[in-house]
Each structure stands twice: as C-alpha cells, then as structure tokens.
Amino acid sequence: MSIEALREAAAPLIEIRGLTKRFGTNEVLRRVSLTVPKGQTVAVIGPSGSGKTTMLRCINLLEEFEDGEIIFDGQPIGYRLASDGRRRRLPERDIAASRSNIGIVFQSFNLFPHMTVLRNITAAPVRVKGIDRATAERTARDLLARIGLADKADEYPIRLSGGQQQRVAIARALAMQPKLMLFDEVTSALDPELVGEVLAVIKQLAEDGMTMVLVTHEMQFARDVADTIVFMAEGQIVEQGPPKTVFANPQSERLRLFLRRYHEAYLL
Amino acid sequence: MIPQALLRNFLYLLRGAEYTLLLSSGSIVLSTAIGAAVGLLHAFGPAPLRILVELYVFLVRGIPLLILLFAMYYMLPYVGIDLNPTAGGIVVIGLYYGAFMSQVFRAAILSLPKSQWDAARGLGMRLPLALQIVIFPQAFRVAAPPFVNTCMQLVKSTSLVSIVGLWELTMAGREAVERTLAPFQIFAGVALIYFCICFSLASYGRHLEKRMQYVH
Numbered sequence: 166m167s168i169e170a171l172r173e174a175a176a177p178l179i180e181i182r183g184l185t186k187r188f189g190t191n192e193v194l195r196r197v198s199l200t201v202p203k204g205q206t207v208a209v210i211g212p213s214g215s216g217k218t219t220m221l222r223c224i225n226l227l228e229e230f231e232d233g234e235i236i237f238d239g240q241p242i243g244y245r246l247a248s249d250g251r252r253r254r255l256p257e258r259d260i261a262a263s264r265s266n267i268g269i270v271f272q273s274f275n276l277f278p279h280m281t282v283l284r285n286i287t288a289a290p291v292r293v294k295g296i297d298r299a300t301a302e303r304t305a306r307d308l309l310a311r312i313g314l315a316d317k318a319d320e321y322p323i324r325l326s327g328g329q330q331q332r333v334a335i336a337r338a339l340a341m342q343p344k345l346m347l348f349d350e351v352t353s354a355l356d357p358e359l360v361g362e363v364l365a366v367i368k369q370l371a372e373d374g375m376t377m378v379l380v381t382h383e384m385q386f387a388r389d390v391a392d393t394i395v396f397m398a399e400g401q402i403v404e405q406g407p408p409k410t411v412f413a414n415p416q417s418e419r420l421r422l423f424l425r426r427y428h429e430a431y432l433l
Numbered sequence: 434m435i436p437q438a439l440l441r442n443f444l445y446l447l448r449g450a451e452y453t454l455l456l457s458s459g460s461i462v463l464s465t466a467i468g469a470a471v472g473l474l475h476a477f478g479p480a481p482l483r484i485l486v487e488l489y490v491f492l493v494r495g496i497p498l499l500i501l502l503f504a505m506y507y508m509l510p511y512v513g514i515d516l517n518p519t520a521g522g523i524v525v526i527g528l529y530y531g532a533f534m535s536q537v538f539r540a541a542i543l544s545l546p547k548s549q550w551d552a553a554r555g556l557g558m559r560l561p562l563a564l565q566i567v568i569f570p571q572a573f574r575v576a577a578p579p580f581v582n583t584c585m586q587l588v589k590s591t592s593l594v595s596i597v598g599l600w601e602l603t604m605a606g607r608e609a610v611e612r613t614l615a616p617f618q619i620f621a622g623v624a625l626i627y628f629c630i631c632f633s634l635a636s637y638g639r640h641l642e643k644r645m646q647y648v649h
Contacts, residue, residue: 288566
C-alpha cells in the first residue's frame with residue numbers, strides 16, 4: 166500500500182470537536198469530541214439520557230447544536246464559522262447534500278407506510294439523487310436479495326415483521342450509497358428473536374468496510390463488531406478505546422458501575 | 434295521498450338544485466385551494482405571513498357566514514365593487530370555508546409522527562420533496578374524513594344565499610311554497626334533494642378512504 170493510500174485509509178471521515186447541545190438550560194452534550202476514521206465501526210454505549218442518540222442525530226443535523234463543529238468528509242455539517250467569528254447556518258441545500266451521503270437507521274424503523282418496500286428503497290435515489298428508476302430498482306432488488314427479502318419487494322411495510330422492516334430500513338439507507346451509516350438503537354424495538362437477523366446485516370456491513378457509528382445496548386454485539394467503544398455519561402465521553410480494553414479493563418468508576426449493572430441485569 | 438304540489442314543482446326544484454351544485458362545486462374548489470395554501474403557510478410559512486394567515490382564520494371563523502354574505506351584497510356595491518351575484522356567493526363561501534379547510538389540512542400534516550420527517554430528511558430530502566412524496570400522501574388520508582365533512586357543511590350552507598336573493602334550491606323552494614301554499618310537501622322535497630347531494634358526497638368520501646388504505 167502506498168503512503169497516500171495509507172494516509173487516505175487513516176483519514177477521519179468524521180471529526181466532532183467540542184460539540185455542545187442544550188435544551189434550554191439543560192446541557193445534554195458537553196464539549197464532546199470524537200474522531201471516526203474511514204472504514205471503522207464505533208459503538209456508543211452508555212446509560213439512557215447520556216446523550217448518545219442526541220450526538221448521533223447531530224451528525225446529520227436531525228438535531229441542531231449550539232456549539233462546536235462536526236466535519237464530515239472534509240465538509241462542515243450544519244454550521245460554518247464566518248470570518249467575523251459568528252456561526253452561520255449552512256444553506257438547506259448543503260445540509261441536504263450532506264445528509265444524502267449519511268445513512269441513518271432509527272429505533273422505530275420509520276419506513277414510509279404508503280409505499281411498497283421497493284418504493285421505500287428507490288424513492289430517495291430517484292428523487293434526491295436523480296438516478297433513473299430502472300437502475301434504482303435494480304439496485305434495490307440487489308439489496309433486498311442481500312438482506313434475504315427479495316420476495317417482499319411489492320409488500321407494504323405493515324405486512325412485515327419488525328426485523329424485516331428494520332432490514333428494509335437499512336437497505337433504504339444503503340441505496341443512497343452513503344459514506345457513513347448511523348444506527349440509532351436499531352434493535353431496541355425488536356422482539357428478542359428478531360434481533361439476530363438485523364445484527365447479522367450490520368455485521369456484514371462492518372466486514373465490507375462501511376464506516377459506522379452505532380448507538381446500542383447490545384454489549385456483546387458491540388464487542389464483536391466495533392473497532393472502538395465509546396462510553397458516554399451525562400453528556401460527555403467518559404472513556405473510549407478498543408473493545409477488549411474498555412470491557413476488560415474499564416478505567417473510570419462510572420463505566421465499571423455501568424458494566425456491573427448491565428451484567429447483573431442480564432445474568433439474573 | 435299523492436303529494437301533487439311537490440310533484441308538479443319537482444322539476445323546478447331540480448333546476449334550483451342545479452344552481453346549488455354550481456355554487457357548491459365552485460366554493461369547494463375555491464375553499465380547497467385557499468385551505469391548502471393557507472394551511473401550508475400556517476404550518477411552514479415565514480413568521481409575518483403566518484401571523485397574517487392566523488388573523489384571517491381567526492376572523493373568518495368568528496363571524497357568521499350570513500353576516501359575510503350581507504357584507505358582500507350590501508356593502509361592496511357602496512365601495513364601487515359590483516360582482517356577479519353567483520360569483521360573489523362562490524367567493525364568500527369559498528373564503529369562509531377556506532379558513533376551515535386550512536385547519537383540516539394543517540391538522541392532518543401536523544398529525545403525522547415526527548419520525549416520518551426524520552426519515553425523509555435523513556435521506557437528504559428537502560422540504561418541498563418531503564412534503565410531496567412523504568407527508569402529503571399520508572396527510573390526505575388523515576384529512577379525507579374531515580374534508581368530506583366540511584364539504585357537506587358547505588353544501589348545506591349554500592342555502593343561506595337565498596336570504597340575500599340568490600336563486601338556488603332553497604329559493605326555488607320558497608317560491609314554490611308561495612305558489613302552492615304547501616310548505617310541508619315542498620320543503621320535504623327540498624330536504625330530500627339536499628340529503629341526496631350530501632349522501633353522495635359521504636359515499637364518495639368513504640370510497641376514497643377505502644382506496645387510500647395501505648393494505649388492500
């Protein structure tokens with residue numbers, strides 16, 4: 166591998182610096198900084214209310230933030246510092262363009278109920294990216310085949326199980342050929358026996374080299390699939406590192422407590 | 434007993450109903466257009482326009498339709514505006530029901546879960562596209578029953594224009610009563626015709642609702 170290629174591979178796809186988010190006087194994110202290199206999977210864990218989901222939603226500006234900056238693929242997300250030092254919101258066109266390169270999958274699937282599975286997947290590629298319908302449908306059918314739902318193309322989402330709907334939601338995001346995928350507790354709304362099929366799809370993506378940030382409560386899965394574990398509490402990143410280190414040798418009392426509670430809850 | 438007065442005047446009533454239908458369809462089209470525009474501005478417009486639009490809705494909803502009709506027919510000529518009576522009726526009823534329609538549409542749009550917006554925006558859609566392919570198709574489904582309901586109200590309200598001298602079904606009925614002195618028969622006929630119009634509207638609404646369900 167040439168030096169350029171190595172540098173390219175190690176270049177960060179996302180850089181979050183000093184991200185701060187307030188709801189009124191309540192600071193839900195406090196100067197969070199995080200770097201995600203290309204091709205890596207980062208799993209964010211932490212107690213509920215720690216700001217994990219809010220941070221994830223800031224990355225594609227589904228949530229506004231008050232301070233700090235997010236650089237995605239060299240471009241600022243949402244705001245830019247003007248020469249006079251003020252923050253300027255970027256035009257909607259730029260924000261939408263960034264979003265079209267970032268796939269997001271939600272806890273509650275959020276498929277479009279009035280569209281068939283196939284239309285759910287092709288709508289954005291055709292209408293946002295201007296890809297012709299025939300090509301978009303071919304891509305969609307390929308994606309459906311990959312997630313084992315080739316026969317569901319013409320069904321409406323309501324006819325599908327939760328696990329199937331979530332897999333379609335992943336395919337819908339992938340159809341935009343994103344550079345980054347965000348997963349927001351995507352298995353939390355699923356029956357336990359349906360979790361595995363969704364995790365298998367995500368694991369495959371990690372192996373294919375997709376850059377991903379996932380907020381999850383599935384510790385075992387995070388350990389298996391992530392390159393980096395980020396532990397958040399009270400709006401801050403308390404600890405981060407490779408899964409082995411973080412799980413086997415937590416440095417902070419806060420993480421030790423969190424892991425102990427987790428194990429107690431699941432081993433009972 | 435054969436209702437002879439009614440039978441002899443039934444064609445006359447039907448000719449009145451023709452004008453009721455003309456007034457109704459004109460006003461439905463106009464109020465739907467106003468309602469859609471005002472509803473969208475109310476939900477997404479810039480602040481100054483939103484305030485203007487709220488004022489319109491607030492005012493119109495608080496004034497009886499009959500008073501607005503009086504204003505139209507007795508006051509406008511004073512300021513030099515002379516509208517064709519039928520067109521005037523359509524404008525007043527359209528403006529009046531436009532305020533109600535705007536709330537039907539706005540409520541339908543706002544009733545959709547925020548998660549649908551998240552999904553649309555997350556895919557890189559901007560407001561107009563998100564509205565067009567994600568929000569409107571779902572909002573129509575929510576809006577259909579109250580929309581049809583408002584249309585039925587509108588049809589019945591067209592009878593008020595007879596008070597300001599416009600000729601339509603109710604006016605035709607009043608004339609027929611004066612000729613025949615058989616108010617019970619004639620007004621029963623008038624009521625039956627109104628009922629038939631509204632019943633067709635309601636049936637069409639139900640048909641629409643069924644067609645818009647996601648699973649067939």
